[in-house]
Amino acid sequence: MIKFDAVSKRYPNGTTAVDDLSLDLPEGGVTVLVGSSGCGKTTTLRMVNRMVEPTAGTISVGGRDILEADAAELRRGIGYVIQQSGLFPHRTVLDNIATVPLLLGWGRRKARARAAELLELVGLPGDAGKRYPHQLSGGQQQRVGVARALAADPPVLLMDEPFGAVDPVVRTQLQNELLRLQEELRKTVVFVTHDIDEAVRLGDRIAVFRTGGRLVQCAEPAELLARPADDFVADFLGAERGLKLLSLTSLADVPSAPGRAIRADEPAGAVSRAGGRWRLVTSARGEPLGWLDTDALPAGGTAGEAALAPVRPLRDTDSLLSALNEAVSSPAGAVARVTTDGVLTGITSREAIHDRAGRSHAEAAGTTTPAAATGATAAAAATERPA
Amino acid sequence: MLELLKNLASWLTSPAQWSGPEGIATRILEHLEYSVLATLAAAVIALPIGLLIGHTGRGAFLAVNLSSFGRALPTVGLVTLVFLAGGLSVWPVYVSLVALAVPVIITNTYAGMAAVDPEVKDAAKGVGLRGRQILWQVELPLALPLIMTGVRLATVQVVATATIAAYVSFGGLGRYVFDGLAQRDLVQVLGGAALVAVLAVVADLALGGLTRLLFRGRPAAAR
Secondary structure, three states: OEEEEEEEEEOOOOOEEEEEEEEEEOOOOEEEEEOOOOOOHHHHHHHHOOOOOOOEEEEEEOOEEOOOOOHHHHHHOEEEEOOOOOOOOOOOHHHHHOHHHHHOOOOHHHHHHHHHHHHHHOOOOHHHHHOOHHHOOHHHHHHHHHHHHHOOOOOEEEEEOOOOOOOHHHHHHHHHHHHHHHHHHOOEEEEEOOOHHHHHHHOOEEEEEEOOOEEEEEEOHHHHHHOOOOHHHHHHHOOOHHHHHHHOOEOOOOOOEOOOOEEOOOEHHHOOOOOOOEEEEEOOOOOEEEEEEHHHOOOOOEHHHOOOEOOOOEOOOOEHHHHHHHHHHOOOOEEEEEOOOOOEEEEEEHHHHHHHHHHHHHHHHHOOOHHHHHHHHHHHHOOOOOO | OHHHHHHHHHHHHOHHHHOOOOOHHHHHHHHHHHHHHHHHHHHHHHHHHHHHHHHHOOOHHHHHHHHHHHHHOOHHHHHHHHHHHHOOOOHHHHHHHHHHHHHHHHHHHHHHHHOOOHHHHHHHHHOOOOHHHHHHHHHHHHHHHHHHHHHHHHHHHHHHHOOHHHHOOOOOOHHHHHHHHHOOOHHHHHHHHHHHHHHHHHHHHHHHHHHHHHOOOOOHHHO
């Protein structure tokens, strides 16, 4: 969808922002550009909508060389979201969102209707439309920024550290929202961040840049984490990259044993110690309530009334990393598995999680195809063109 | 002192003083004519220059320093100079007043344009506005509060300085000041000065009201 062919950006003062970049971004996927500051990731993004013009090479969007199009018209066909949202402070939220439709000559009524639709899509209340950007929180402003970028339904979305200026809780919310939107809209997204966790969470592919504007590796997150191309990438991914890899594997195919659970209304004194020291207590519906210590059973009362150690039940869609975390922090050393409705399906031991974690590392390191890495290696072969 | 104030009050309130071709009402209208025409002409000259400098970023040094240059310019000297060069006409008055107002408006217009958040301009360009659309739809509306401040400042200065019309034999409220000085009539001098001051304050308040009207509904942060 977006193709960089031997693209360089050099400034007259001699600095190289992007050095001989060849990269193919697949349609409908999120490609995250990561790297420390000054590595050329933002320049790369801004070259796609000609906010920065390359000094060598060609960039095409949807098969068309971007230099052939009129720059302003090109930009109207590409969604653009920046860090501080860049909303127009003198216009209402609704008018901000309607900007591109109005530029495209949709007419005020149709543009407003579309803007109201988008307000809902990004999860903002309808009355937010009449407010001004300054009256919204940072997270809400960022949602408006996304809505404005999506207003004319462009196939490509450029996001330049869009969640960099909001607090971690809101950032996680916004990331989830983006994943939900992307599930529905399937845009070709280019996303710039310096946060590797954000990259792993959001990216279908991750392109790692290093200082001097060189692309070091472009691969799927699991491949990148399992097989970093060199020490620079390994350093950038951090010491916990093994754990990050676990965050990408779901719990679904980890086996669980039928629960040794007891119901909250059973008398505590009747609980047998035969099933191990810690027993899971569930509600009448089967929802896990907590772990009961059979070494310290109360003399009377029901199991539900006894002091229970907390449990955080996990669903099949949860990651192996959260399962490992729960197994380590729970006194029983096991994880309660539940359906999406929160009803207990079984209990998974710490050992089973360890086994699966080891296997997932072996898989990622051994059997992946090198196809995803070709984008990076092709760059080396391409020759530079005169500017 | 009290005597003086009493005389001043009766001078200002006597009906005879207000009517006729040399009455206060006529003088006020003359004064307003000089002021309004000069300020409008200055705005027509200064606004495009200030907007252009602000939009392109070229000539910023000039825009920043113009206002101090303008302040240093001796208006009476200028009016005399143009008067001597051009002969007996009202033009020297207008030239001087416009020269007084132009720097203030340019400097404030530029300041308003320079204060527009670069992120907002970047976003405007990034979503596909052309240079001219950015100027009219983003920069100008956001710079307008400061531009209006410049116009207000210029207006007050022009109203206060339009007294010089009388210095070169024309009308306006300056008539009372210069005639009074020539006739050693302190009451007349004070009366003229007081009227000029009141007129300047009224003009300032009127433009302030207009500004508020323009930005009604906009939150304080976006003004």
